[in-house]
Amino acid sequence: MSAETLSAEGDTRSFLGAIIRNPYQLGAIAPSSKAVARLAASVVPDTKGAVVVELGAGGGVISDAIRDRLPQGGRQLAVELNGDMVRHLRRSRPWLEVVAGDAGDLSQLLRRAGVARADAVISSLPWTLFHGDQQKHVLDEVSTVLAPGGTFSTVITLTVVPFRRFWRFRELLDRTFATVDTAGTVWLNVPPALVFSASTPLGTQGDG
Numbered sequence: 556m557s558a559e560t561l562s563a564e565g566d567t568r569s570f571l572g573a574i575i576r577n578p579y580q581l582g583a584i585a586p587s588s589k590a591v592a593r594l595a596a597s598v599v600p601d602t603k604g605a606v607v608v609e610l611g612a613g614g615g616v617i618s619d620a621i622r623d624r625l626p627q628g629g630r631q632l633a634v635e636l637n638g639d640m641v642r643h644l645r646r647s648r649p650w651l652e653v654v655a656g657d658a659g660d661l662s663q664l665l666r667r668a669g670v671a672r673a674d675a676v677i678s679s680l681p682w683t684l685f686h687g688d689q690q691k692h693v694l695d696e697v698s699t700v701l702a703p704g705g706t707f708s709t710v711i712t713l714t715v716v717p718f719r720r721f722w723r724f725r726e727l728l729d730r731t732f733a734t735v736d737t738a739g740t741v742w743l744n745v746p747p748a749l750v751f752s753a754s755t756p757l758g759t760q761g762d763g
């Protein structure tokens with residue numbers, strides 16, 4: 556068995572273990588597929604020295620896709636709340652700057668890491684487990700740290716589309732960014748997933 560297969564198995568085992576221990580924090584039934592990871596990471600810019608921040612790195616599949624695209628001299632940080640996943644990422648990916656913490660504290664966490672702005676922010680956070688104020692707060696943090704011309708991408712599984720919290724999140728994307736697009740739908744994922752990409756933050760808006 557190849558080293559890559561063994562490491563993918565380790566990622567999945569660690570991730571499933573964390574889901575069993577803390578399903579409401581993980582918000583998934585399986586890690587993202589490589590196809591989803593590649594689509595989410597397609598917003599990584601090709602500029603030398605780019606800074607890319609991932610939110611909710613989990614088992615690390617999207618971290619790997621970001622690394623594959625990141626130009627030389629770039630900086631890659633992964634913000635993760637779950638302690639088991641933080642340990643797993645640090646053990647399995649010594650090249651990754653793992654920031655243990657809540658995406659809701661993003662600007663403060665990045666400031667502490669010496670990062671002023673991110674050229675891309677890539678999320679697979681469980682948005683529909685967040686209440687409306689929390690969704691808005693995290694999106695405001697993303698728009699605060701995004702560099703001019705930067706892009707935000709986020710993975711959403713199709714299973715959440717019937718729920719009000721998804722539509723609340725979708726509306727907040729439109730209220731937070733001037734441009735919001737569907738980057739694509741990936742059927743080869745459990746469950747199938749959408750990736751949204753957004754750019755040009757509109758500035759902090761009232762909640763009205």
Ligand SMILES: C[S@@+](CC[C@H](N)C(=O)[O-])C[C@H]1O[C@@H](n2cnc3c(N)ncnc32)[C@H](O)[C@@H]1O
Nearest residue numbers: 581583586587611612613635636637657658679
């Ligand atoms: C749906 S999983 C995605 C994991 C992985 N990136 C993937 O695509 O397979 C969501 C991840 O976000 C993390 N998470 C949940 N709430 C978070 C928060 N407020 N801040 C940072 N990470 C969070 C979870 O611990 C979990 O690892």
